[in-house]
Amino acid sequence: MNLNDIFIVRKHPVSLKLVLGLMEDADSSEETKSWALSALFHAGYTHDDSLRDYLYDALDRKGLHPYNEYILEDGKQQEEESPEEQEALRAVYMSQLKTILDNLMQLKAEDGKPLFYQKNHWWAVYRIFVDRKIANMRENQYQSFIHLINTLKLKQLNAELDLSTLSNITQDAIFRLPFKNWKRPYGESTRRQNAFDHMHKIAEELLTSLMRAKIC
Numbered sequence: 001m002n003l004n005d006i007f008i009v010r011k012h013p014v015s016l017k018l019v020l021g022l023m024e025d026a027d028s029s030e031e032t033k034s035w036a037l038s039a040l041f042h043a044g045y046t047h048d049d050s051l052r053d054y055l056y057d058a059l060d061r062k063g064l065h066p067y068n069e070y071i072l073e074d075g076k077q078q079e080e081e082s083p084e085e086q087e088a089l090r091a092v093y094m095s096q097l098k099t100i101l102d103n104l105m106q107l108k109a110e111d112g113k114p115l116f117y118q119k120n121h122w123w124a125v126y127r128i129f130v131d132r133k134i135a136n137m138r139e140n141q142y143q144s145f146i147h148l149i150n151t152l153k154l155k156q157l158n159a160e161l162d163l164s165t166l167s168n169i170t171q172d173a174i175f176r177l178p179f180k181n182w183k184r185p186y187g188e189s190t191r192r193q194n195a196f197d198h199m200h201k202i203a204e205e206l207l208t209s210l211m212r213a214k215i216c
Contacts, residue, residue, distance in 0.1 A: 044091030
């Protein structure tokens with residue numbers, strides 16, 4: 001986070017330091033959100049995770065929660081927000097998703113190998129996105145999910161994402177259920193149980209990250 005960054009706010013060049021100061025000193029929630037949105041847009045544009053996290057913590061201290069307030073059911077935005085503010089919120093939201101999935105690709109299993117490494121591991125990501133309505137994802141929206149992942153432009157893909165693999169989730173009675181209803185397949189082969197444990201771990205790690213970021 002570079003406090004000396006200069007960007008345009010209300011048609012005037014201002015420093016990030018000034019914007020953050022005005023946000024912190026604002027007397028009303030509307031004024032606070034107005035300055036925060038400008039900084040959030042800058043964070044999304046520059047992929048500045050430290051700035052984004054600082055802004056979210058600052059808003060949280062004031063009892064304001066940008067993702068909950070602005071990213072609404074079916075993508076509808078509050079009418080009072082301008083198109084520029086809506087775009088800023090979307091940019092930050094997508095930047096947060098990208099960071100979370102980039103981190104998921106970096107996680108290691110107990111043997112030191114990547115936790116996420118097979119095509120069907122995308123089932124865990126898709127399941128959590130549908131359960132938590134991330135980016136308004138719904139059941140059977142496989143093409144939309146693939147488009148979303150492509151849009152995020154992840155730094156690294158440990159396994160290819162394609163329609164045939166993703167749609168095959170319907171062939172597994174466990175993973176097509178909501179994550180809270182997943183049950184370990186006792187009585188089946190060790191290989192089957194280990195595969196379940198691995199998939200469950202991926203889904204659990206992703207859900208934890210999304211909840212920690214407070215976007216679901």
